[in-house]
Amino acid sequence: MSQIKTVKDNASWIxxxxxxxxxxxxxxxxxNDKYEVRIKGTGKIFSKHDIVKSFGSELFRERLPYLTEKxxxxxxxxxxxxxxxxxxxxxxxxxxxxxxxxKKSKSYYCAGNYLINKKGWQEEFCPKLITLExxxxxxxxxxxxxMKAFQKKYL
Numbered sequence: 500m501s502q503i504k505t506v507k508d509n510a511s512w513i514x515x516x517x518x519x520x521x522x523x524x525x526x527x528x529x530x531n532d533k534y535e536v537r538i539k540g541t542g543k544i545f546s547k548h549d550i551v552k553s554f555g556s557e558l559f560r561e562r563l564p565y566l567t568e569k570x571x572x573x574x575x576x577x578x579x580x581x582x583x584x585x586x587x588x589x590x591x592x593x594x595x596x597x598x599x600x601x602k603k604s605k606s607y608y609c610a611g612n613y614l615i616n617k618k619g620w621q622e623e624f625c626p627k628l629i630t631l632e633x634x635x636x637x638x639x640x641x642x643x644x645x646m647k648a649f650q651k652k653y654l
Contacts, residue, residue: 578611578639581625611639612646620654
């Protein structure tokens, strides 16, 4: 029995043996919208219709992306927070998205990713406001990649 794993949506697949998970063959889309099927060293060209007939329409099903859209429940002014935020607000003095973790809390947290200079630059996600008031910082950044790019370029 064999199993087909998608490598690239609607373009390439690997055929594996279900008993030992070893690669048996591959299916690759060619430039002229045909598909080359290679099994145990021999190859043959098929049309999309023939591929669907032989292997099923599951091959051409779109996979879910790795990065899903943001859950609006945990977002404060376009910056992610680590939990459901209450009392969302914008701190004008430092240009920070603030929130509390509970309705009656007096501890404010800053949504997003930050670089904070505490004995060297450290990365933090959703630090307390009091920490940012105490130390030098850069941020907020909407994601880790943006923060790392800034860190690489300027620090």
